[in-house]
Structures are given as C-alpha cells and as structure tokens.
Amino acid sequence: EDTANLGEELNYTITGIEPGAGTTELARNTLEEYENLEGWELQEGSTAGMLTTLGEAIDNEEPIIVTGWTPHWMFASYDLKYLEDPKETFGGAENINTIARLGLEEDMPSAYKILDRFQWEPEDMEEVMLNAQDVSFEEAAQNWLEDNQDKVDEWTEGVEKVDGKQIELVSTPWDTERSSGTVMKILLEQQGFDVTLTPVDPAIMFQAVANAEADASLAPWLPITHGSFYEKHKDNIIDLGENLTGAKIGMVVPEYMDIDSIEDLQP
Template sequence: MFKFDWKRLSMAAGLSLTLIAAGCGSDEGGETSGSEGEGSSGEANYSEEMNYEITGIEAGAGVVAAAQTATEEYENLAGWEVATSSSGAMATALGEAIENEEPIAVTGWTPHWMFAKYDLKYLEDPKEVFGGEEQIKTMVRQGLEDEKPNAYKLLDQFSWTPADMEKVMLNITDGAEPAEAAKTWIEENEDKVSEWTDGVEDVDGTEVELVYVNWDSEIASTNVVAEVMKQKGFDVTITPLDNGPMWESVAEGEVTGMVAAWLPATHGDLYEQHKDSLEDLGANLEGAKVGLVVPKYMDVDSIEDLQPAE
C-alpha cells in the first residue's frame, strides 16, 4: 500500500488545470520594433499578443524554473511571466493557439508527441539558461538489488530511444489507453524487450510500485516498463505524483523506483536533495531536450527576438 496521501493532496491542490490563453493585442500603427515580427508589411508584436506570458507546465518542474530564470537573465524578457498549469493544459493551449494561428511560447521538451503532430521549433538560447541535451534516468530505492534482484536487474537494463518513446506517446494521443499502447509497442519490439529481460527470472507476484510525473513522456515509459514487468510475473502498481513527491517517495523507500528522472537540468535540484538516499541506475534514454518552443509560423528564432513588456 502506498502511504503518501498527504502528498497527493498537496499535488492536487497545487496543480491548476486552467488553460493558458494567449492575450490579444496589437501595436500602434501596425509597426514593430527590434528583430521580432519585422517584415515588408510590418507584422504583429508577438510578445504583446501573448500578453508577455510563457505557458508553462507544473510548478516545480525544472523547465519551468529555467523559464523563470530566463525572464531574469534576458533583458528583453523584462516584465514577462511564466504561467504554470499542467503538461496536459500546456499541450491543449498549444493546440488551440495553432488551430487559430495565434502566437504562443511554451515550456517544451523532447521526446514529446507534439513535435510529431505540429510544426514546432525551439527558440535559440544564447545564454544557455536551459542547458544542453538531457538524459532520462532510472532511480530506485536503496536495498532493492538485495531484496528484489530480478526487479532491480530489469529496471537496470531498461533503455530505449526518443523514437521508441514517441511511438508510444503518439498511440496514446491518438486514443489508445496507455497500457494498450505499451502492449502494442512491446509486441512490435520483442528484440529490444528481450535485452531488458536478459537474465531476469520469472517471478510469482513480487510487488513493485513505480512512480512517475504525469507527463506524456513518462506515462509512456512507465506503462511500457510496467507491462514488461507484468509479463515476467510482477504485481505492478504505477502511481502518478508531482515532481517533488515522486523523488521523495523513492528516496524514502516507500516505492520501488521510477524511470522518469530528467537530468541534469529538469530535476537537477531534486536530484541534489535526494541523491544520497536512492540509487541511480543511469540513463534509460539519451538525447532529451528542454527549452522554449513556438510554432514554426512565428517569425522568431531566438529568445532574444522577443520583446520586453511595455
């Protein structure tokens, strides 16, 4: 039994599912200043239209913290705010903006199905506030290898690519239940799965609990790992939590582990807090990235192309 109710309540209170709508506005005389929106006919001031607001995900996520830092580090983002919501609300707001061909800037990451569905681009980050490429790592509670060696071995051997993850994510986005999308991917990738289960003995109902932050990427990975473990005889529970409680639950030994640790930037602060109380099994995915993302139809290429609040 997962004894973490107060943290769930805290998460529920802290998450706002309010959709972030882009503010409307226009410049005076149809002209803009600086590099943003310049053209032969004078285009809209994107920053003003967005109400000088970046659409974020959950408060406490590293990409949100980096976006908040960007508003301090970049002089042209003076007066900007990062509006926190949830990953689902962010994706919904992005889709609505694209449908209406409106400007929007969101805290984004790869792998994510939105890059397969929409024409998007990362804004260049000259000050490197968002860092470079990231890894997604597997973290487990201390003592797991001795107590449940087969669970430990399978989690330690789990590794796949952004393309693998995005296939599962797209299937879910298209309407499949996460568990069914996981089963479909497993059936189509038996060779890869056999590498994860190499040397792992079948068990009879050994209990495992995996936690994850409720992002599309982590829904995909956690459901895939859970299904593979079920096929080996494990009794698997998966529990969505906010970022902080996810790390705390593993570090305090209340759950088995997670395959959802984004490092070094996104979960960097949480890793530093808890690294001595859990075991790092290394990367399960390489080449992840975070940053500010906009639709390609927006005529901006860099964070520095945005304009300060008036």
C-alpha cells in the first residue's frame, strides 16, 4: 500500500471516540504536536461507532486509523497494532488507579481497606470484559469473583462486615471500568454494603470524588490519560495507587496496513 495516498483514502481522518474521554484529549493534542499531521482531523463520536467503523474497514481490508486502548477485546478479535508515538503524546505505560474521597478511611474503614487492597491483572479485566459480551456485567463480575476466591480472601482478610452501609462508587462508561466497577460493587455487597455505581465522564468522576459527592473510583487512567483532571483535583482526593498496571492508549491500525509510526502519516 502506498502511504502517500493514505491521507486521501482516509479523508485525513482519525476515527475517535467520545469528546469527554481522556483519549480524545490526547488525540487532539497529538494532532497539534506532530507537524506531519497538519490537515488531519479527529472524528469524535462514540466507542460503539468507532468499533463499528473499525470492524467494517477490516471486513473490507480497507485502511483505518482509530484511537484505541488496552485492555480491550478489539485486540483479541482483530490483528491490530499501535502506531509508534515518538513524541509520546499518548504517554507510555498507563496504569489504572483507585481514588477515594478525603475522610473515607475514618468513615468506612472496611470499604477503604478493600478498595486499597484491590489489584488485578489486565488478563483478569479482559476476562470480565469478554464474558460481558455474552452475559451482563453483573453476571460476568460474579463469575470472575467465584473463580478467584483466593484473591477475594486476600482482599477481605480481617475486614469486618457491615450492615447495609451505603457507599457510592463513581466510574466511567467504558467496558474496562464497567468491569472493575462491577467487580468492586459485588465485592462490597458481599461485605454488607449497599453500593451504587454511577458511570460519568472522567472530568465529573474526579470532581465527584474531590467534592465528596462520591466515595471512591477505580477508573482513573494515569499518569497521562486523565492526568489533567488528576492535577486539578489531587489535593482533594486520596490516591490509593494502582489497581492495574500495563494499560495503554494510542493510535491503532490493522496489521495489514503498511505504516508503523504516527510520523509515517503525511500531510
């Protein structure tokens, strides 16, 4: 394939996701930082729309560039690759952290302890995401917890059960966070909590925890993806550290495309 014509074939368009996603902010930034991307545009829309467009392009072996991330089932379903990002505008290795509101440790020591201990691998999250393609997230999370009783025992060891205490978790709408959020919801319910889990945009998620409207979140992608929100609110949240390491964000293309780097794209 001739990379010189690629821009024209793609109408100089990168297929993006929701305007409020951290990924979208990084992609906008990427278009500004790479001189060779002058004239290229980011088509903002939805994750579902991006996945449909990606699937159609692959069915027809046509070129496409999307903003993508790991963990995600798209890498299991299709042969895809990340474009190299020499300016690191999409960051390097990303982590997913757990944050809590100020005072949660004193108010709900049991929940705080479990939130603080919770940590899993990309493969665990992928398992829930993949299972949730067939059953509900509740059921997928339940299945994962049943299969990983050893981890559950570690996270809940010595933690006192409560009797219907309310806790509010806030999350984001993507499958990655629907997985972690639902696993935590069920885990806390098993400990006697009355849990609400609300998906919102990343900006609102940080704001809710900083304003103590929500108790905790397992959804921040750091240090880069949600870095600007984190910076803004870091004095008003408790960072409980990583709950998952080895996440990634970037421009993603099918393997059959003859480009390797963002710098291969021509204006």
